[in-house]
Amino acid sequence: MDKAVTVTALTVAYGAATALSAIDLGIPKGKVTVLAGPNGCGKSTLLRAIRRLHQPKSGEIRLGDLPISGLKEKELARHIGLLAQNPSAPGDMTVEELVRLGRYPHQTMLQPWSAADGEAIQAAMFGTGVSHLNDRRLGSLSGGQLQRVWIAMVLAQETDIICLDEPVNHLDMAHQIDCLDLVRRLNREHGRTVVLVLHDLNLAARYADRLVFLKGGSVVAEGEPVELMSEVLIEDVFGISCRVITDPVHERPLCIPIRNSTPRFRAETAA
Amino acid sequence: MPLASSTTSIPAHWRIGHRALFAGLGLLLFVLMYLSLALGYRLYSPAEIWAALTAFDGSETHVVIRDLRLPRAVMAPMVGAALGIAGVIVQTLSRNRIASPDTLGLNAGAAFAVVLASGTLGISSLPGLSVAAASGALLTSFVVFGLAAAAGGMSPLRIVLVGVTFAGLFDSFVYVVLTANETMLDQLLFWLAGSFADRKLGLALNGLPFLLVGSVLAITLARPLDILQTDDSTARGLGVPLGVVRGIAFLAVALLSGAAVAMAGPVMFVGLVVPHAARALVGLGHRSQIVAAALVGALYATLADIVARFVIYPREAPVGAVTAIVGGLLLLVLLRRRAA
Numbered sequence: 360m361d362k363a364v365t366v367t368a369l370t371v372a373y374g375a376a377t378a379l380s381a382i383d384l385g386i387p388k389g390k391v392t393v394l395a396g397p398n399g400c401g402k403s404t405l406l407r408a409i410r411r412l413h414q415p416k417s418g419e420i421r422l423g424d425l426p427i428s429g430l431k432e433k434e435l436a437r438h439i440g441l442l443a444q445n446p447s448a449p450g451d452m453t454v455e456e457l458v459r460l461g462r463y464p465h466q467t468m469l470q471p472w473s474a475a476d477g478e479a480i481q482a483a484m485f486g487t488g489v490s491h492l493n494d495r496r497l498g499s500l501s502g503g504q505l506q507r508v509w510i511a512m513v514l515a516q517e518t519d520i521i522c523l524d525e526p527v528n529h530l531d532m533a534h535q536i537d538c539l540d541l542v543r544r545l546n547r548e549h550g551r552t553v554v555l556v557l558h559d560l561n562l563a564a565r566y567a568d569r570l571v572f573l574k575g576g577s578v579v580a581e582g583e584p585v586e587l588m589s590e591v592l593i594e595d596v597f598g599i600s601c602r603v604i605t606d607p608v609h610e611r612p613l614c615i616p617i618r619n620s621t622p623r624f625r626a627e628t629a630a
Numbered sequence: 631m632p633l634a635s636s637t638t639s640i641p642a643h644w645r646i647g648h649r650a651l652f653a654g655l656g657l658l659l660f661v662l663m664y665l666s667l668a669l670g671y672r673l674y675s676p677a678e679i680w681a682a683l684t685a686f687d688g689s690e691t692h693v694v695i696r697d698l699r700l701p702r703a704v705m706a707p708m709v710g711a712a713l714g715i716a717g718v719i720v721q722t723l724s725r726n727r728i729a730s731p732d733t734l735g736l737n738a739g740a741a742f743a744v745v746l747a748s749g750t751l752g753i754s755s756l757p758g759l760s761v762a763a764a765s766g767a768l769l770t771s772f773v774v775f776g777l778a779a780a781a782g783g784m785s786p787l788r789i790v791l792v793g794v795t796f797a798g799l800f801d802s803f804v805y806v807v808l809t810a811n812e813t814m815l816d817q818l819l820f821w822l823a824g825s826f827a828d829r830k831l832g833l834a835l836n837g838l839p840f841l842l843v844g845s846v847l848a849i850t851l852a853r854p855l856d857i858l859q860t861d862d863s864t865a866r867g868l869g870v871p872l873g874v875v876r877g878i879a880f881l882a883v884a885l886l887s888g889a890a891v892a893m894a895g896p897v898m899f900v901g902l903v904v905p906h907a908a909r910a911l912v913g914l915g916h917r918s919q920i921v922a923a924a925l926v927g928a929l930y931a932t933l934a935d936i937v938a939r940f941v942i943y944p945r946e947a948p949v950g951a952v953t954a955i956v957g958g959l960l961l962l963v964l965l966r967r968r969a970a
């Protein structure tokens with residue numbers, strides 16, 4: 360399997376607290392990889408470390424053969440795009456102004472704007488279905504439209520790898536599906552490698568080519584959703600007893616949670 | 631989608647509309663600078679002004695035009711432009727549309743330095759005070775930057791909090807000293823309100839390099855500043871080195887505000903109001919926004935300086951009072967229309 364990103368013995372700490380310990384992981388090229396796990400498991404930290412927003416305490420991350428620690432800021436930004444968790448921009452910024460920001464890593468002082476920039480912006484807005492919104496102000500958009508515009512900005516960056524940190528957090532069910540369908544289409548049609556952080560296990564199972572479970576700062580298991588989603592493993596990772604069935608529509612595993620099985624929680628509810 | 635393609639292929643700052651707008655504003659500025667030479671306690675004709683500038687004969691008229699009116703006709707646009715650009719940078723840096731160089735404590739730091747220089751070193755000449763003011767603004771900016779950056783993050787909120795804290799501290803020092811020393815209050819009150827009157831042309835020449843370097847830094851930072859309008863993670867994801875950009879942006883603000891306060895004292899509200907006008911005219915792209923803010927700021931300060939000569943005619947009001955009244959009212963309108 361061809362790797363877009365290889366993580367080797369990665370340890371990340373916030374001060375004294377270790378967030379990730381000795382992670383080894385390969386992100387397959389051209390696939391959708393979903394990082395999943397309970398709150399505080401380190402999934403967002405891992406995604407941000409891959410984009411070098413966290414300095415590792417030890418270990419290494421390679422893009423193909425290149426260690427990311429040796430890349431310049433703009434160089435890295437031409438390889439990996441990031442849709443941050445809860446991104447923000449002024450409400451009076453227009454859609455096109457925001458999408459245009461995605462071209463920054465491709466521009467230099469001497470060459471501030473090129474025809475390629477215009478084409479990339481148009482393609483990104485067309486691909487995400489927001490071309491007709493180009494003059495609208497961000498503050499006037501619905502949550503679903505806004506998230507599409509942010510994805511358009513990341514798309515305009517024209518990176519091989521796109522990282523999305525909980526992109527459907529504040530969206531309703533219809534827009535969650537809409538947004539993740541769009542992300543998968545970008546992967547299937549444009550061959551982008553996608554790394555997603557999702558905390559909804561069923562969405563993770565539905566959209567992942569490869570699923571990675573994290574718990575307490577370590578990778579517990581990884582594989583295809585069908586082989587990974589066992590009741591025992593889910594109980595171990597998420598602390599919940601459940602039944603796993605096959606989604607009759609998409610033929611992906613579907614987890615039906617039954618009850619919280621962590622001892623502390625059980626004790627509290629009993630009392 | 632022909633409509634979309636026609637606008638997406640050309641960046642906003644290349645649109646012909648902006649160039650025409652800038653040319654128009656430049657022309658207007660030229661007219662105002664001429665009016666600044668012509669209007670005041672006495673009115674002068676174009677012939678008299680031309681003669682005073684090209685064939686100086688030492689007459690009272692020529693002395694007034696060349697030595698009193700000319701410096702302020704030159705200095706007011708410089709100060710206005712400097713504060714306009716500084717305001718744009720501060721508002722983007724702090725992601726706060728009601729921030730200004732005042733918010734960072736730069737004017738308060740300058741005032742404190744002036745009071746200190748006057749009180750302890752006995753400096754009373756305008757050039758001496760202006761050096762003190764510039765040093766005060768620069769030192770304050772380094773302290774505020776240092777403290778805001780100390781925790782590593784230098785979050786916009788932290789910048790504002792540290793700045794406002796220092797502004798409050800310096801202001802109270804100034805009031806304590808001035809209350810205790812009434813002679814100094816008399817001497818410094820006019821300076822503390824901000825004015826372009828009775829300055830020598832040399833002062834403008836001293837400020838010019840700071841203004842130029844500050845403006846060039848600002849224009850150089852235009853693209854990264856565009857991106858600093860988003861959150862930190864997004865900005866870093868796009869390849870902007872936050873610490874470096876914020877450091878240079880701070881330096882630009884320090885140079886511009888330092889030059890302005892050295893020339894005119896603390897002129898309030900220009901740095902706060904002008905960026906709003908600039909954004910209304912050209913949108914959020916910083917390249918256009920900075921040019922527009924420089925022109926609008928220059929116009930605003932020059933107009934305020936002319937108005938200041940007439941509001942309590944035949945005496946003259948401090949220009950800082952005029953910019954604060956006009957700016958305050960304008961801001962109220964903006965706040966009413968939508969959240970500034």
